[in-house]
Amino acid sequence: MLTRRTVIGALALSLAPIARALAATPPPKPAALSTAQQAEVAQIEEYLNGIHTLASAFEQVSGEGSLATGKLYLSRPGRMRFEYDAPVPILLVADGRDIHYYDRELQQVTDMRIESTPAAFLLRDRIALTGGVTLTRYEHQPGVIRLTFAETQEPDQGSVTLTLTDRPLELRQWTVVDVQQKRITITLTDPHYGAAVDPRLFQWTDPRPSETKH
Numbered sequence: 001m002l003t004r005r006t007v008i009g010a011l012a013l014s015l016a017p018i019a020r021a022l023a024a025t026p027p028p029k030p031a032a033l034s035t036a037q038q039a040e041v042a043q044i045e046e047y048l049n050g051i052h053t054l055a056s057a058f059e060q061v062s063g064e065g066s067l068a069t070g071k072l073y074l075s076r077p078g079r080m081r082f083e084y085d086a087p088v089p090i091l092l093v094a095d096g097r098d099i100h101y102y103d104r105e106l107q108q109v110t111d112m113r114i115e116s117t118p119a120a121f122l123l124r125d126r127i128a129l130t131g132g133v134t135l136t137r138y139e140h141q142p143g144v145i146r147l148t149f150a151e152t153q154e155p156d157q158g159s160v161t162l163t164l165t166d167r168p169l170e171l172r173q174w175t176v177v178d179v180q181q182k183r184i185t186i187t188l189t190d191p192h193y194g195a196a197v198d199p200r201l202f203q204w205t206d207p208r209p210s211e212t213k214h
Contacts, residue, residue, distance in 0.1 A: 026155075027134065027152060027153075027155060028134040028136050028149075028150040028152065028155045029134075029136060030134050030135060030136065031135050031136055031137050031138045033135075033138055037138055037140070040138075040140065040145070041129055041135065041138065041147070043169070044129070044145065044147065044162075044164065044169065045127060045128065045129045047164075047169050047171075048127045048171070049126060049127050051074070051076065051171070051193055052075070052076055052194065053073075053074060053075050053076075053193070053194055053195050053196070053197045054072070054073070054074040054188075054191060054192065054193055054195065054197075055071070055072075055073050055074075055191075055192045055195040055197055056071070056072055056188040056189065056190055056191040056192060057069065057070070057071055057188075057189045057190040058070055058071070058072050058082075058186050058187060058188055058189060059186070059187045059189055060184065060185070060186050060187075061184070061185045061187075062182070062183070062184055063182055063183035063184070068084055068085070068088045069084075069085045070082060070083050070084040070085050070088070071083045071085075072186075072188075073197050073201050073202075074122075074123075074197070075197050075199065075202060076123060076124075076125070077096070077123055077124055077125035078094060078095075078096035078097070078114060078123045078124075078125075079094055079095065079096050079123070079199075079202035080092070080093075080094040080122070080123060080202070081093050081094070081201045081202060089103055089104035089105035089106075090102070090103060090104075091104070091207075093201075093202060093204050094114055094123060094202065095202050095203065095204045096114075096202065097113070097114060098111050098112065098113055098114065098204070099111070099112050099113075099114055100204045102207060102208075104207075107208050107209070109206055109208065121133060121160075129147070129149060131152065132151065132152055132153075133149045133150065133151055133152055134149055134150055134151075134152045134155075135147060135148070135149045136148050136149055136150060136159065137161075140166070143165060143166060143167070144163060144164070144165060144166065145163070145164045145165075145166050145169075146161055146162070146163050146164075147161065147162045147164075148160070148161040156179055157178075157179060158176060158177050158178040158179050159176075159177050160174060160175070160176055160177075161174065161175040161177075162174050163175070170191070170193070171188070171191070172187065172188050172191070173185060173186065173187045173188065174186055
């Protein structure tokens with residue numbers, strides 16, 4: 001069974017306070033890119049900004065080997081929904097302002113602001129791979145591209161690696177390493193980009209019985 005931290009880690013949405021070192025964390029070191037690689041990164045940024053909706057089945061694997069499956073929906077900016085298959089009793093909904101985490105088994109809801117999460121860039125109106133984030137690694141092998149980046153001002157929040165196919169250019173996977181060096185990988189197993197996504201999927205209504213709400 002996946003833990004709360006494992007599930008939240010799928011989007012780098014750690015509920016625990018970020019541990020601060022006594023000394024300031026040094027800024028992430030940017031990858032040295034050739035002119036051709038810079039052009040490829042710009043193309044990937046343009047591609048990511050062209051993703052407005054997405055519906056896909058997914059597989060989630062933790063660093064410890066735990067496996068979960070489910071369905072995700074995305075509508076940029078600001079909206080995403082993760083529905084986990086049984087026996088994982090988790091629902092995650094980003095409604096444009098907040099992210100709501102619902103544990104059906106415990107009948108608990110946890111809310112947080114989208115902008116407080118390390119992977120908020122996925123839901124931004126404009127995705128930028130420079131400035132607010134620092135690209136620390138770029139790898140282009142036959143058929144696959146991987147980019148790793150961290151928040152420029154808060155590198156201790158962890159890192160995210162995007163994996164894309166190159167022909168055609170398509171996002172297929174992302175891996176999050178959180179502040180505690182826990183690793184989560186989400187693989188899109190049946191992505192439909194530009195899919196018609198019902199906006200009601202991102203409307204949040206507390207599903208708990210009234211007597212369990214606080």
